[in-house]
Amino acid sequence: MEKRTSRHLVCKQNPTVMKTKWTLIWLMMTFAGQLTGQSRMISGRVTSGEDGSPLAGVNVLVKGTTVGTVTNESGRYSISVPSNGRTLIFSFIGLQTKEVQIGNSSAIDVSLFSDIRSLSEVVVTGYAEERESDGSRRARKIKSSAVPIMKDYEAQPQWNTEEYDGIQENIFHGAPQNPLSTFSIDVDAASYSNVRRYIQSGQRPPVDAVRVEEMINYFDYNYKNPENETPFSVYTEISTAPWNEKHKLVHIGLQGKKIPTNNLPASNLVFLIDVSGSMSDPNKLPLLKASFKLLVDQLRAQDRVAIVVYAGAAGLVLPSTSGAEKRTITDALDNLEAGGSTAGGAGIHLAYAVAKENLRPNGNNRVILATDGDFNVGESSNGGMERLIEKKREDGIFLTVLGFGMGNYKDSKMEILADKGNGNYAYIDNILEAQKVLVNEFGGTMFTIAKDVKLQVEFNPARVQAYRLIGYENRALKNEDFNNDKKDAGELGSGHTVTALYEIIPQGVTSEFYKIDELKYQQTSVTKEGASSKELMTIKLRYKEPSGNESKLIVHPLMDRNTLLTDSSEDFRWSASVAAFGMLLRDSEFVKGFTFDDVLQLAQGARGVDKEGHRAEFIRLVKSMGLVASR
Numbered sequence: 001m002e003k004r005t006s007r008h009l010v011c012k013q014n015p016t017v018m019k020t021k022w023t024l025i026w027l028m029m030t031f032a033g034q035l036t037g038q039s040r041m042i043s044g045r046v047t048s049g050e051d052g053s054p055l056a057g058v059n060v061l062v063k064g065t066t067v068g069t070v071t072n073e074s075g076r077y078s079i080s081v082p083s084n085g086r087t088l089i090f091s092f093i094g095l096q097t098k099e100v101q102i103g104n105s106s107a108i109d110v111s112l113f114s115d116i117r118s119l120s121e122v123v124v125t126g127y128a129e130e131r132e133s134d135g136s137r138r139a140r141k142i143k144s145s146a147v148p149i150m151k152d153y154e155a156q157p158q159w160n161t162e163e164y165d166g167i168q169e170n171i172f173h174g175a176p177q178n179p180l181s182t183f184s185i186d187v188d189a190a191s192y193s194n195v196r197r198y199i200q201s202g203q204r205p206p207v208d209a210v211r212v213e214e215m216i217n218y219f220d221y222n223y224k225n226p227e228n229e230t231p232f233s234v235y236t237e238i239s240t241a242p243w244n245e246k247h248k249l250v251h252i253g254l255q256g257k258k259i260p261t262n263n264l265p266a267s268n269l270v271f272l273i274d275v276s277g278s279m280s281d282p283n284k285l286p287l288l289k290a291s292f293k294l295l296v297d298q299l300r301a302q303d304r305v306a307i308v309v310y311a312g313a314a315g316l317v318l319p320s321t322s323g324a325e326k327r328t329i330t331d332a333l334d335n336l337e338a339g340g341s342t343a344g345g346a347g348i349h350l351a352y353a354v355a356k357e358n359l360r361p362n363g364n365n366r367v368i369l370a371t372d373g374d375f376n377v378g379e380s381s382n383g384g385m386e387r388l389i390e391k392k393r394e395d396g397i398f399l400t401v402l403g404f405g406m407g408n409y410k411d412s413k414m415e416i417l418a419d420k421g422n423g424n425y426a427y428i429d430n431i432l433e434a435q436k437v438l439v440n441e442f443g444g445t446m447f448t449i450a451k452d453v454k455l456q457v458e459f460n461p462a463r464v465q466a467y468r469l470i471g472y473e474n475r476a477l478k479n480e481d482f483n484n485d486k487k488d489a490g491e492l493g494s495g496h497t498v499t500a501l502y503e504i505i506p507q508g509v510t511s512e513f514y515k516i517d518e519l520k521y522q523q524t525s526v527t528k529e530g531a532s533s534k535e536l537m538t539i540k541l542r543y544k545e546p547s548g549n550e551s552k553l554i555v556h557p558l559m560d561r562n563t564l565l566t567d568s569s570e571d572f573r574w575s576a577s578v579a580a581f582g583m584l585l586r587d588s589e590f591v592k593g594f595t596f597d598d599v600l601q602l603a604q605g606a607r608g609v610d611k612e613g614h615r616a617e618f619i620r621l622v623k624s625m626g627l628v629a630s631r
Contacts, residue, residue: 039085042108043078046071046090049113055092057613057620058112059432063087063099066290066431070613092620163373164208165412165474169588172468172505172514176461176524181469182477184489185254185453185498187444188418190403190411190427192218195585196617197406197429199624205585209411212582213471213500219578219614221497221571223255231450231543232256232492234556238536239568242576242602243583243594246509248560250502251572252539256449258495264447266302267364268320272351273336274371276311280338283429284405288370289333291402291434295368296330298442299323306354307332310347311340320358344371345388352392359396364447369417370402373410389421390488396547398448398491399423402437415474422451422491440612443494450543452489452551455500456482458538462526463507463560466514468590470501470579482542485551492543499575503590504536513590536560573606574615581622596626 046058054075061068062085071077079088081102088108091097095112102108173181191214198205226233235253242249271292279285299305303323308316318332351367359365389399399421403414411427418425424445426437437445454477459467469476481487492498505511535557542551565573581599583591600622607615 039080039082040106041078042081042088042102042106043076044108044110046075046077046110046112049111052111055095055112056610056616058090058092058095059430061089061091061431063089066294066434068432068435070432070617072613073607073610073616092617095620160407162206162209162407162409163412164206165415167208167211167473167586169586169590170468170470170473172466172503172511174466174514174516175459175464176526177516179459179461180456180479181459181467181502182454182456182479182482183469183472183500184475184477185455185492185500186213186472186475186490187217187492187496187498188214188415188425189218190414190425191215193427193429193433194403194409194411196621197427199621200429201406204625207586210582210585211471211474212579212586213475215582216471216499216501216575216578217497219574219618220612221253221255221499221575222569222608223253223497223571225255226257230554231545232453234539234541234554236539236556236558237563237569237572238558238560239563239572240565241503242565242573242598243580243591244503244511246505246511248504248506249572249576250504250537250558251575252455252500252502253571254453254492254498254541256444256492256494256496256498259443259447259449261298261443262300264443264494265363266360267299267304267323267366267446268355268358268360269299269303269305269364269446270351270355270367271305271307272347272367272369273307273309274311274344274347274369275309275336275338276341276374277339278372278374278408279405281405281407284372285336285338287428287431287434288402288404289336290431291428291438292333292370293330294431294434295438295442296323296326296333298439299326304358305329306358308347308351308354309336310344310350311338314346314350316350316354320354348388348392352395352397355397356395364398365396366398366400366423366446367421368400368402370404371414372405372408373403373413374408386416386420389417393420393422400445401425403427419474419490420488422448422488424491424493436612436614441493441495444496445493447494448491448546449494450492451546451548452485452487453492453498453541453543454482454487454489456540456542457502458540459504460526460530460533460535460537461507461524462531462533463536464504465507465509466505466511468503470503471582472500482540485544485549489542501575501579534559570606570608573602574608577603577606577622578618581618581625585625596622600626 046055047053048055056071056073056075058071059068060077060079062081065082067082069077069079086102088100088102090110090112095114098110098112100108100110191211194209195205223235224233233255237251238248241247301322301324304320306320307318308314321328355365355367399418400423401414401418414425428434505514537558539556539558541554544551577599580591580594584596603619603622610616
């Protein structure tokens with residue numbers, strides 16, 4: 001009887017016992033999933049809160065991590081959220097940032113509304129001087145919210161010590177008197193992300209921060225890949241200039257050969273990192289660390305990385321290490337802290353010495369400098385830095401410059417270093433820009449396929465009255481430099497595109513921008529070949545192999561087929577819209593009568609396939625500036 005009762009009691013307890021067991025198993029599985037770092041996919045759609053239209057190019061970020069993506073042209077996104085992810089942040093220029101708790105959801109749709117306040121006000125941080133009781137002085141940090149937006153670039157706050165080289169916009173040159181135009185290519189795109197940073201913070205960017213060619217070259221274009229051994233293909237198109245129907249616009253594009261990552265040569269990289277006191281802000285060293293971790297994830301076992309840092313002095317914190325040892329590299333990054341003065345020259349010397357010690361004759365040898373450019377110890381002048389880098393490039397070591405931060409940002413130094421060091425230059429204002437530069441464009445940023453690339457255009461004076469190159473002011477070369485293989489020029493990376501635009505005044509057209517008296521003592525004449533030719537111009541290019549010293553020549557003639565602007569390609573109209581936007585930001589005399597609304601209309605009709613959402617972001621940027629300009 002006792003046994004029966006006992007068995008009966010046990011049977012009655014079984015459901016509770018089983019429930020407890022399953023609960024424990026579920027908790028153990030959940031905890032184990034967190035330990036193993038399991039992730040899950042979250043997807044959804046982002047739309048406008050005003051009209052319900054899809055929003056492309058919206059940044060979607062897992063809060064507290066570097067995991068992010070952007071919405072596509074339909075406003076849709078999909079993101080792999082790590083186990084510790086609790087919140088998604090949705091942000092876009094001119095829209096209110098929104099944070100959404102993930103919970104148990106696998107689908108999250110969001111509507112974003114316009115943020116009018118962010119377009120009319122800006123938070124400005126500065127310093128005021130206070131006198132202590134003993135008569136000494138100290139700086140007190142002050143913060144002022146609701147400062148009206150600066151409509152004039154001269155109205156920058158006094159605490160801002162950012163430096164930009166002055167740019168004198170290119171003017172029209174007469175084709176009969178000056179038929180040749182020569183310049184070095186430029187694949188840098190730092191100006192665009194820097195301009196974006198200004199507009200996002202509610203400020204009009206300084207005029208000299210706007211380099212139109214870098215804004216144009218921020219975007220991808222649908223150029224054909226080269227079909228032969230040439231490292232790049234040439235694309236040309238001509239139609240009406242959108243801002244002046246009497247003028248023509250010539251579009252020249254280069255497409256670098258795309259080399260699969262697995263086929264790229266082994267890398268010998270040196271991370272040269274500024275850890276001085278000026279790098280302590282969240283958008284400097286902390287963002288820098290997160291950015292470099294994205295790059296480390298791309299490295300292969302055959303790639304090697306060393307880390308050199310500099311503040312008051314320079315030091316080696318990680319000797320050359322295999323890309324397979326990612327934990328070792330990221331641990332070295334995590335241990336970096338900011339403090340001290342900035343001995344940039346000493347850091348550059350040491351970084352190049354380390355790169356030379358580990359040189360790979362047939363590989364990719366590169367120093368990657370990350371800084372705000374505020375060098376103040378040792379060699380620090382622009383001229384001194386220029387001479388230093390020119391000497392170092394003789395060892396066959398290329399340079400990538402990554403700019404971070406604001407307030408004391410020295411753009412002029414960064415650009416000089418990249419130009420003179422056989423390198424490229426990008427400005428990293430957020431983790432998604434780091435993703436673009438160091439992951440999506442990994443080959444183009446890190447691997448050079450052609451160096452010292454120069455263009456020389458000869459205009460046919462029988463068809464061209466005058467011309468002007470849009471942008472590239474600080475890339476101009478003397479005409480005789482084109483055939484001089486000792487003259488340094490720009491580099492082209494794997495998969496990179498380069499775009500240049502010329503505005504042309506055809507013969508017989510009266511233009512307010514080009515008026516010149518007839519010559520008294522000489523006359524210019526056109527050859528019979530030029531007079532009878534339908535060619536508008538001839539484009540010549542010179543380039544060298546990455547390890548070569550002798551240039552190769554490509555010749556490409558261009559004829560005007562009188563293509564209407566409405567019949568031109570999306571790439572043509574897109575590049576024109578970006579150029580017009582840049583010229584408006586620079587208060588250019590050549591776009592008088594053209595407005596931000598005109599830019600917006602042109603860009604919206606040329607967005608095309610926009611997988612990464614960069615073109616959609618530009619459209620939103622133009623809308624924001626349109627609102628600013630109307631105030």
